[in-house]
Amino acid sequence: MSLSVGLIGLPNAGKSTTFNVLAGAPLAQTAAYPFTTVEPNRTLVEVQDDRLAVLGDLTGQRRRIPVRFEVLDIAGLVKGASRGEGLGNRFLAQVRECDALLQVVGYFDRSGETMKGDPLSSLEVVHQELILSDLQILETRIGSLTREAKGDRSLGPVLEMAMQLRAWLEDGRPANRHGQWESQEAAQLDQGLGLASGKPELVLLNHGDPAEGVIRGIRPEDVAASMELQGHRTVLLDAAVESELLELPEEDRALFRQELGLVDSGLDRVVTGCFGLLGLIRFYTLGDAEVRAWELPSGSTAVEAAGRIHTDFARGFIGADVVDFPSLRQAGSERRAREKGIVHTEGRTYQVVDGDVIRFRFNV
Incomplete structure (x- = not known):
């Protein structure tokens, strides 16, 4: 399963610095001028997983493979991108390829790096460009659907959905806020379109340290709270500090976080938040040489989980021996879990x- 999160935002919001933090290395060029990024940088990001560590300890396996997803650092967007301004056309095409979006909004005031304007306004600029671009694409699709629906009545509900969505977008509201966006008709409409404003989104408020982070008397936490009230899932991160921490030996980072008053890793919160956008769950397998986490859409069946590992597992599916993670941890081992009768066999x-730990039985 190939998953991708697009890193978007206005120029100089700190996208490339954030990308380098996520990548754990300086892969993207950073500079205080627009369009530092032209072609998107890409990196695979591991999802921090305490359960995987516990399972590794229980089984004695040192090889522990977490879930990963791809992050794309996409060129900064400017007002007018939907009309091709800046790198608009290329930017928007790259956005449509992604499964979810992580929008970086700058809120810092460092020498030579002052972010001007209201963060909520910056957020709105990006959203409006996504909406305007979607309207152009949707208008074309409505025209083709109108012709196709004359010969295929089953397309009527999809056309009706498209008309409703057009009115919604014209009112300046993103597709993912429409009440029917999760419907079957909306999914059918969006197939092949990849409407940018329909992508699930996490907002990353990139702020300075406590001494620099209060701008015009407003703390970053207050800005984040305002964004949450308006329905934007938001996490706080000081990308510059996180970048500096990555240069330290791993054993020193916790101490420096403590000295800086950082309770936890903002990076972990960002990665976990991105994974949550994708509507996925994790299940685990215990192999002879590794323990591994696998991602799966919520609501998937055992045979679909088997196919996530290998098509042969799904094709020859016999059953799945399942134990939930808390029960397995309490039992102390898979063998003792079986002896206690807490491993149950499930069908297709x-x-x-x-959190399910699954051992598949199959025959091909």
């Missing part, structure tokens, strides 16, 4: 639950 239609 079993709905996998986040």
